[in-house]
Amino acid sequence: MRKRNLFDMLGNAEEEPMDILTDKCPEMYDAQMERLFAASERKYRMKKREIERNRTERDNNITISGEAVSGAERIRRPAWLAPVCSAASLILVAGLLIGSTTLFRRHSGGGGDVVTPAVTVTTVRTTGTTTALTGVSGSAVTTTVTTAVTVSADEGGTSDNKTSAGTVTTAANAAAGGSSSGAEAASPSGASAGSGAVNSGLSVDAALGERAEDFFVRSQELSNLLTFRVMETDDSDYISFDVDPSVEFYTRDLSLDSPTYCNTHTAYFARVTDSRFGSTADIISYYNSLYYSDGGKDSYYGCTLVPDESGLGPVLTNGQQYSVAYIDHNGKLYQNTFYPNGRHPVMHLYEDSPVIIKDRTDTSFTAIIPYYVYDISSGFGGCELMSFAIDPACGDWRIVKEEFDDSSYYEECRQKLGV
Amino acid sequence: MTGSELKNMLDRSPTDCHRALIREYGRYVYAIVFNKLRSCGTQEDIEECVSDVFADVFIKFEYEEAYVGDIKGYIGTVAKRTAIDRFRSLSAANSHVVYEDEDNMQQLVSDFSVDERVDSSELRRVLLNKIAELGEPDSTIIIQKFYYNRTSSEIARNVSMNPSSVRSRCTRAVQKLRGKLAEVGISK
Numbered sequence: 128m129r130k131r132n133l134f135d136m137l138g139n140a141e142e143e144p145m146d147i148l149t150d151k152c153p154e155m156y157d158a159q160m161e162r163l164f165a166a167s168e169r170k171y172r173m174k175k176r177e178i179e180r181n182r183t184e185r186d187n188n189i190t191i192s193g194e195a196v197s198g199a200e201r202i203r204r205p206a207w208l209a210p211v212c213s214a215a216s217l218i219l220v221a222g223l224l225i226g227s228t229t230l231f232r233r234h235s236g237g238g239g240d241v242v243t244p245a246v247t248v249t250t251v252r253t254t255g256t257t258t259a260l261t262g263v264s265g266s267a268v269t270t271t272v273t274t275a276v277t278v279s280a281d282e283g284g285t286s287d288n289k290t291s292a293g294t295v296t297t298a299a300n301a302a303a304g305g306s307s308s309g310a311e312a313a314s315p316s317g318a319s320a321g322s323g324a325v326n327s328g329l330s331v332d333a334a335l336g337e338r339a340e341d342f343f344v345r346s347q348e349l350s351n352l353l354t355f356r357v358m359e360t361d362d363s364d365y366i367s368f369d370v371d372p373s374v375e376f377y378t379r380d381l382s383l384d385s386p387t388y389c390n391t392h393t394a395y396f397a398r399v400t401d402s403r404f405g406s407t408a409d410i411i412s413y414y415n416s417l418y419y420s421d422g423g424k425d426s427y428y429g430c431t432l433v434p435d436e437s438g439l440g441p442v443l444t445n446g447q448q449y450s451v452a453y454i455d456h457n458g459k460l461y462q463n464t465f466y467p468n469g470r471h472p473v474m475h476l477y478e479d480s481p482v483i484i485k486d487r488t489d490t491s492f493t494a495i496i497p498y499y500v501y502d503i504s505s506g507f508g509g510c511e512l513m514s515f516a517i518d519p520a521c522g523d524w525r526i527v528k529e530e531f532d533d534s535s536y537y538e539e540c541r542q543k544l545g546v
Numbered sequence: 547m548t549g550s551e552l553k554n555m556l557d558r559s560p561t562d563c564h565r566a567l568i569r570e571y572g573r574y575v576y577a578i579v580f581n582k583l584r585s586c587g588t589q590e591d592i593e594e595c596v597s598d599v600f601a602d603v604f605i606k607f608e609y610e611e612a613y614v615g616d617i618k619g620y621i622g623t624v625a626k627r628t629a630i631d632r633f634r635s636l637s638a639a640n641s642h643v644v645y646e647d648e649d650n651m652q653q654l655v656s657d658f659s660v661d662e663r664v665d666s667s668e669l670r671r672v673l674l675n676k677i678a679e680l681g682e683p684d685s686t687i688i689i690q691k692f693y694y695n696r697t698s699s700e701i702a703r704n705v706s707m708n709p710s711s712v713r714s715r716c717t718r719a720v721q722k723l724r725g726k727l728a729e730v731g732i733s734k
Contacts, residue, residue: 133732134692136666136673138585144670147678149577151689153696153704159593164568166597171564171604178609 328486329544336482339494339513342526346417346513347474353414356452356462358404360397362386365464366456368394379464396454396461406460407453419518419525474498474508483540491516491527497537510537547617556607564604571618575599575625580694582629586636595632599625669732676726683707684719691716 140148155163351357365381369392379388381395404410454461476498483495492515499508514528547570555563579595587595602624677685683705690696690704698709698716705712 133673134689135585136669137693138581140581140670141667144674145578145581147674148581148689148693149574151686151693152573152577152580153690153694153700155572155576160568160572163572163593163597163600164565166593167568167600167604168561168564170597170601174601174605175608178605 329540330484330487331481331544331546332484332487333481335484335487335492336494338524339482339484339496339515340476342417342515342524343474343476343494343496343498343511343513345413346526346529349413349417352410353452356464358399358401358462360462361400362397364398364459366396366461368396381464395464396456397464399453399460399462404460406455406458409460410453417526419516419527420520474500474511475503477503480537480541481546483537483544485512485540489517495532495537495540497534509534549617552607552617560604560608563607564600567603567621568600571621572596574618575621578622578625579629579632582626582633583636584693584695586633591632591636595629596625598632599628602628672730672732673727676723676730679726680719680722684715684722687712687716688719688723 137144137148362379362381367382378391378393378395379386379397380391380393381397382393404413452463454463476496480497482497485493485495494511494513494515496511496513497508498511499505501507510532512528512530512532513526514530515524516527517523518525547566552563552567555566575596576592579592579599583592583595599621603621606620606624677688680688686705687701690701691698696704698712701707701716702709702712707715
């Protein structure tokens with residue numbers, strides 16, 4: 128850097144000192160003057176050319192006499208402006224149309240211009256299965272499906288059965304005189320409240336719903352185990368490791384008589400007493416019992432269960448922290464006491480709100496599971512859209528995707544179903 | 547130069563008018579630009595900026611039908627604004643340099659201190675007063691030597707002296723100035 132001297136303070140001077148400095152300014156020699164003149168002229172001519180080129184051209188027809196002005200001023204616009212603007216407008220309009228159509232179809236299950244048949248029943252092949260449902264009115268509905276067909280009925284109730292390779296037997300037993308209202312209880316005669324729901328792929332299946340709820344509860348538990356380390360431990364049985372001194376490690380100091388959380392440079396691991404988990408392999412096995420074995424395991428609340436590289440068990444990385452959650456030591460499982468900022472709020476399931484099944488196929492479905500957090504009267508909650516698929520590795524359902532939505536979405540689906 | 551003189555000259559010959567403007571206001575513009583850029587620009591940067599100022603001024607006089615009354619004031623304003631723009635671009639370019647030591651960084655930070663700005667203004671006034679007290683040609687020699695960074699030969703041409711005389715006067719003037727500044731508590 129240039130050495131500073133006392134005269135540097137004269138820089139950026141105000142008006143008065145500037146007059147003195149100008150007065151003392153060295154004379155300009157002819158050579159320097161000519162150099163400046165040549166440079167200034169060159170720049171002046173360039174700017175003038177630019178101005179002339181961009182300047183508004185006046186039409187020869189314009190005449191100015193006194194205060195009256197007639198004629199028109201012609202302004203030259205870039206030639207590319209019009210096509211570019213047209214293309215941009217078209218793209219904008221197309222985007223609006225596509226976007227609004229997509230949004231409309233998402234919640235309505237069809238476009239407004241499409242004439243929807245009064246009843247359209249679409250079922251999938253589940254040969255020999257019998258599903259029992261209970262509708263709102265208490266009517267028991269039994270549906271037996273023997274083969275895959277599509278049954279359609281027009282508004283007038285004239286059924287148009289297209290049975291290609293089998294028959295459909297649908298029985299609705301109104302136990303208390305109530306009408307059937309289950310999604311899969313739509314009769315070919317077309318007298319069904321759930322016709323729209325069937326069309327949009329919504330249904331209620333008690334067995335699948337219970338499975339989905341079980342997955343939901345266990346996935347929450349696993350989340351807290353892995354992300355927030357909430358297993359029961361025996362704090363008197365612990366092991367410790369030195370941590371890089373440059374890392375601030377907020378952990379539970381188990382060496383104290385009364386263990387407390389503090390910033391230390393030692394990592395403490397307490398022995399897990401939960402009988403279900405005796406090793407890190409058990410945790411991974413628990414994970415595999417819930418999630419699809421696609422090898423990715425990347426849908427875990429932003430965390431990834433990565434392969435063990437250090438021999439210390441499952442490692443969590445979520446961009447904010449990198450720490451070993453559990454390790455095996457002398458045949459026992461130990462849990463890190465590193466404090467990772469709280470835990471998930473517990474999501475409670477409603478007792479009287481059935482799980483709604485959506486987009487069901489032979490090998491996949493999505494469960495819409497309503498839940499509330501804290502207290503049922505708190506008003507906090509939503510619905511989880513948990514997608515399942517049959518995992519070829521075990522031949523059973525496994526979670527492939529977890530998404531969230533507002534309670535209003537569940538209510539909307541429920542209204543369509545009429546349950 | 548007045549507005550009407552300028553208009554007449556422009557009508558006769560724009561080139562001569564431009565040359566006359568540089569001859570009359572060249573030093574003035576140079577002093578203003580130098581004052582803004584001396585801490586961050588080279589001699590080439592300063593001359594480049596001066597030519598930018600005059601190009602802008604020429605354009606203004608070419609296309610503005612109402613000539614400004616105070617030509618010097620107008621040129622001074624254009625010079626200041628152009629120099630400040632150039633200062634910003636040069637400073638931005640220089641800011642990519644990685645400074646090696648903490649002292650330099652603190653020096654940079656202190657340049658933006660409001661308190662220091664106020665102190666600098668007062669110090670500037672005191673310094674110029676003390677230089678003026680040296681009398682001519684010593685005050686001119688000191689400013690041209692230490693502020694404008696001119697060589698003794700260049701200063702000698704400006705003050706009509708020989709270079710060795712300039713050097714000896716400069717040495718004595720510096721000693722006198724140091725004493726005067728020490729009297730008012732400025733020892734650095």
